[in-house]
Amino acid sequence: MVEAVINAATTFPRQRNIILVGKANQVDETGSTYRYLELTEEDANHMVFLGPSGFRKTTAMKALIQEIWTKTSWGRDREKPLIVVFEAKYDRAKAQAVKNTFITLLKEKGEKWLKDRFGEEHYKEMKFYITLLMNPGMAGSIGLMGDFALAWGNILGLQKIDSRNTELSNFGLRPEPFPMRRIVFNPTRELHHIAYDSGPEAEIIATKIKYSRLNFEDLAKLLNLNNYTIYSGVIKEAWDHLKIRDPDEVLHRAKEIYQEMLEFLEIESAKPNMSLWGVKATMERLKSNPLFEKDGKDLIDIIDNDKINVIDFSQNSRLTLEEKKLIFRKIIEYLMNEYAQIKETAIFIVGDEIQKYLDDHTGRKIISSLFREGRSNQINLFAATQYLHSLPSELIYGASHIAILGFLTSADDTRLLRKLIPDFELKYHQPLARTPGEVEKLRREHKGRGYIIINKLFTERILFRPSQTL
Numbered sequence: 001m002v003e004a005v006i007n008a009a010t011t012f013p014r015q016r017n018i019i020l021v022g023k024a025n026q027v028d029e030t031g032s033t034y035r036y037l038e039l040t041e042e043d044a045n046h047m048v049f050l051g052p053s054g055f056r057k058t059t060a061m062k063a064l065i066q067e068i069w070t071k072t073s074w075g076r077d078r079e080k081p082l083i084v085v086f087e088a089k090y091d092r093a094k095a096q097a098v099k100n101t102f103i104t105l106l107k108e109k110g111e112k113w114l115k116d117r118f119g120e121e122h123y124k125e126m127k128f129y130i131t132l133l134m135n136p137g138m139a140g141s142i143g144l145m146g147d148f149a150l151a152w153g154n155i156l157g158l159q160k161i162d163s164r165n166t167e168l169s170n171f172g173l174r175p176e177p178f179p180m181r182r183i184v185f186n187p188t189r190e191l192h193h194i195a196y197d198s199g200p201e202a203e204i205i206a207t208k209i210k211y212s213r214l215n216f217e218d219l220a221k222l223l224n225l226n227n228y229t230i231y232s233g234v235i236k237e238a239w240d241h242l243k244i245r246d247p248d249e250v251l252h253r254a255k256e257i258y259q260e261m262l263e264f265l266e267i268e269s270a271k272p273n274m275s276l277w278g279v280k281a282t283m284e285r286l287k288s289n290p291l292f293e294k295d296g297k298d299l300i301d302i303i304d305n306d307k308i309n310v311i312d313f314s315q316n317s318r319l320t321l322e323e324k325k326l327i328f329r330k331i332i333e334y335l336m337n338e339y340a341q342i343k344e345t346a347i348f349i350v351g352d353e354i355q356k357y358l359d360d361h362t363g364r365k366i367i368s369s370l371f372r373e374g375r376s377n378q379i380n381l382f383a384a385t386q387y388l389h390s391l392p393s394e395l396i397y398g399a400s401h402i403a404i405l406g407f408l409t410s411a412d413d414t415r416l417l418r419k420l421i422p423d424f425e426l427k428y429h430q431p432l433a434r435t436p437g438e439v440e441k442l443r444r445e446h447k448g449r450g451y452i453i454i455n456k457l458f459t460e461r462i463l464f465r466p467s468q469t470l
């Protein structure tokens with residue numbers, strides 16, 4: 001009986017776990033065919049997206065998330081997938097492109113045409129957003145659309161690619177906003193301004209991390225503690241062994257712990273007590289960091305699969321690299337160790353250059369356990385980068401599929417893929433440019449096009465699915 005339930009859990013009959021990545025040319029050159037990736041419950045599907053800057057790596061990942069969000073459901077309760085995106089930057093050019101496209105389409109096609117495509121309500125909201133963009137007084141406050149903003153950019157897909165099709169209609173798609181939760185830390189601008197740039201279905205939440213989530217190792221990294229000093233010994237004792245995860249309480253108990261330590265070590269100290277001062281200074285530093293809080297609902301309590309979660313590491317959040325690494329680590333640990341037990345669904349972790357948050361000892365440990373246990377927990381990692389050599393080898397060898405947007409920028413990467421992929425040599429063509437004019441031509445011809453290497457077994461030339469939202 002139990003077995004029957006487990007089997008029934010695998011796929012939702014109408015929405016197979018099949019993901020469209022793009023259109024591939026037919027082998028016999030008669031036209032093109034949709035190409036799907038199969039995402040199964042049994043496998044992790046780590047993917048790497050490669051390509052030069054501006055050739056739509058981020059866009060391709062965004063489009064894939066949209067497919068996963070709309071087409072898949074998982075587990076016994078047919079849960080939505082849990083998607084967590086780490087967004088590295090915002091893009092000033094994007095809002096300008098949206099504005100110009102809106103104005104052009106309004107002139108050429110008229111208001112009714114746009115209303116038909118966006119719906120009355122969203123059209124009005126979009127028009128309001130465009131007026132804000134045109135207001136010089138709002139410059140610097142509005143117009144900073146995140147790389148993964150899942151809304152207004154959809155208008156770019158309405159541009160014509162030939163006499164019959166737009167980028168979206170070519171794939172049978174229409175513009176759509178996606179439910180999104182944008183999570184910011186120590187925000188650098190008003191939340192409602194961030195909201196305007198994020199589209200109609202976005203919820204913006206400024207949040208923190210509870211002290212109780214941190215262990216001593218986190219504190220040591222964050223505050224640069226020297227592990228061999230007495231004061232950090234006192235903090236470690238309080239924080240990890242006595243589980244006093246509150247700086248005020250640590251201060252309150254520090255003397256006692258310190259005395260105990262001296263007695264145990266049979267040290268008699270008559271000198272002024274600099275170690276206690278070290279504890280105090282460290283705890284004060286922790287308290288003054290606005291990223292942390294004593295209690296309340298925090299980041300980890302917020303992440304869920306009712307919306308697409310975007311962790312805003314762009315200039316909207318005031319964070320140091322060490323803090324970003326901490327947040328990244330905490331989220332991955334939570335997803336691996338807890339979320340997978342709370343909800344039976346697949347998890348997708350997505351971002352540009354996310355390996356840079358995992359470049360130390362702890363990070364490497366997390367990557368390898370993610371690749372080891374990711375499969376059983378259905379945790380999938382999608383990462384975009386310009387070069388393979390910047391990636392930890394696990395990310396390359398553990399990837400199921402590799403997408404190339406445009407072409408490869410490094411001869412080393414070409415060599416590596418030739419060794420790794422049986423038909424790469426045959427299928428992949430490295431374009432050459434000899435004049436600035438040819439570079440421009442390359443750019444035009446390759447944007448949104450490239451190759452997909454499926455299951456590390458075969459390579460195909462492909463036109464990637466555009467983003468419905470951009």
Ligand SMILES: Nc1ncnc2c1ncn2[C@@H]1O[C@H](COP(=O)(O)OP(=O)(O)OP(=O)(O)O)[C@@H](O)[C@H]1O
Binds near residue numbers: 056
């Ligand atoms: N259909 C489209 N029409 C017009 N512009 C588009 C379209 N799709 C994407 N773009 C724009 O192309 C630009 C590059 O796309 P994207 O950010 O995905 O590239 P990237 O490879 O991730 O670049 P980078 O390495 O700089 O992060 C973006 O500013 C995006 O808005």
Ligand SMILES: [Mg+2]
Binds near residue numbers: 057058059147352
């Ligand atoms: Mg990008």
